[in-house]
Amino acid sequence: MIRLFKHYIPHAVLLLGVCDAVALLVAAEIGWVVRAHQIGIEAGPVWHRIPRLVAFAASLQLAMVGVGVYSAGKLHSMRYAAARLLVAVSLGVIVQSVIFFLVPEITLWRSNLFYALLAAMVMLMALRLVLARAIGGAAFRRRVVVLGAGPRAARLKDLCAQEGAGCMVAGFVAMAEAGRVLPEAIPRDYISNLAEHVIALGASEVVLALEERRNALPLADLLRVKTTGVEVSELSSFLERETGRIDLQSVNPSWLIFSDGFSSGRMLSGVVKRLFDIAASLILLLLTAPILLVTAIAIRLESRGPIFYRQRRVGLFNEPFDIPKFRSMRTDAEAGGVPVWAAKADPRVTRVGRIIRKIRVDEIPQAWSVLKGEMSFVGPRPERPQFVESLERELPFYAERHMVKPGITGWAQINYPYGASIEDARHKLEYDLYYAKNYSPFLDLLILLQTLRVVLWPEGAR
Known part of the structure; x- marks a missing residue:
């Protein structure tokens, strides 16, 4: 995920959003050129109508965000996408009408708008057909190694197995802790070099999910992993990023005090x-x-x-x-x-x-x-x-x-x-x-x- 203005956005959502923005600009240009060709006039240089193209793309994309087109769990559902896109396009027409009433100089004409909307629907659906498998696949899912094999680690396993999850578990490492519930976890004693093991699994992040951290933190292991360039995260921070909420089962006062944020009073x-x-x-x-x-x-x-x-x-x-x-x-x-x-x-x-x-x-x-x-x-x-x-x-x-x-x-x-x-x-x-x-x-x-x-x-x- 990428953090934008302190909010976490999945890479797949960001990629699709950028592609949609480009597609909407192209669709607006198609609408203009097609109508110009119909009535026998020159389309003219594209930079003369950039405000019109941007107003069209921005109004439709804001409507798409509003109706939930970019819901991370539904990105690969064509039925969901088609229904939401139809509603978004309808709302976009209303927004375009309001803009035309207020600032007619930066909106497409009705004839241009019709062709632009047709092109937009075709291109937006085509993007989803082309990218559906990719955005739901492993390429956009963060590979993590979980240190722990108890109930907390099991929660991460369930989270990463959900539809639309932005992570996938590459492996579990059972530390010296009681209450092991994941039989597939490899005991730490069986691994000679944890950093090398993490890199071999192709993981980009290690998540600390121990049931009891007092006198049990594997500091030497975590330091070696960190110095290899692999990110090391505490369970509460990982859940905050992946779920968009503060997990009350794992959070403690010290984490809330020392983590970044809580700046609404500035x-x-x-x-x-x-x-x-x-x-x-x-x-x-x-x-x-x-x-x-x-x-x-x-x-x-x-x-x-x-x-x-x-x-x-x-x-x-x-x-x-x-x-x-x-x-x-x-x-x-x-x-x-x-x-x-x-x-x-x-x-x-x-x-x-x-x-x-x-x-x-x-x-x-x-x-x-x-x-x-x-x-x-x-x-x-x-x-x-x-x-x-x-x-x-x-x-x-x-x-x-x-x-x-x-x-x-x-x-x-x-x-x-x-x-x-x-x-x-x-x-x-x-x-x-x-x-x-x-x-x-x-x-x-x-x-x-x-x-x-x-x-x-x-x-x-x-």
Whole structure:
């Protein structure tokens, strides 16, 4: 994987993205040249229309990112790719229309656009047919040697065996530890030179997955491996990179303290984030005003009670605040004032509530909290105080998620399906900690784009 703006991107995804960008530029040029030939005019030098070509390629590629075309686990699925590409192209047309309305000088004409879209679909699918076997093969998977043969090493074995995994295990080495569960692991005593053994297996990385590290670290071995140019990783760092989350089963306080990251409080990034939040919340409230009005009328017609529902949540630095949402449940949803976990297909949800929850309209009023500075567009979802108290007792490092401003959407929301249990909260916390540790404007943009995928398809939180 390559680290771009503190976020890890698989090499296969990066390669496909670059190839797609080139293909889209070529498709835009084809659309221009074909139409020029039809009407009998000179196409002219290509550099005269570079802004048009770039606007076409950028709008379609952003739409492709948003609908999940580059999902690492689905890169070799032609059926998945075709469906998502069709949606992305449709969204790209809408974006092109908006650009044409705002800045017509940098967009293709409708006739050019038609041919460009046809060429883009053909070329994008052809790229996936050609690269499908390569991007899912061993050439783009990192070969690792795992030091350890216990449950932690077994977890790495399962991870690297998953579809779309960016790694493959070249071999296991059983160290002097109890609880061995991998019979294929070679005992360390059987290997005369570990560095030579790693190089012979063609590995580019060694992962330390010992069950107990105190007085058991093979420092001499690790030093020799490192000096040969092979990367040496601790289990927590490896899992962070490969899964996009902080693994609570393996992480410890010292790793969190001494690893890089947790820089969301820096002045420049904080100012940029706040300016974006103000502009985006104002634009969102203005653009969705008709939808908000229709939703308010529908809620009032279906059932008696308030249109908006205000709920106390825990925000930055554990400070409580109230978030506004459209009421999507019955007024007696929490009889006696006892908080209840939301559930999938919750019977307390009204008919209108079921619709607005599905398309996330109920969340739009939270833009007011963003405008006030209590929330951000992107960040960990704020939880209710009663649940926070119990989760802080059950889950390690839960309080650390409150060191960043909560958000309407977040890394956990686009990566983890709906859930309402302690175990689900654990998984979401792992994604929240990854976001807090690796925050950057780039990651915020990626989350905002990918939220579109969650809205269009039944993935993520509901």
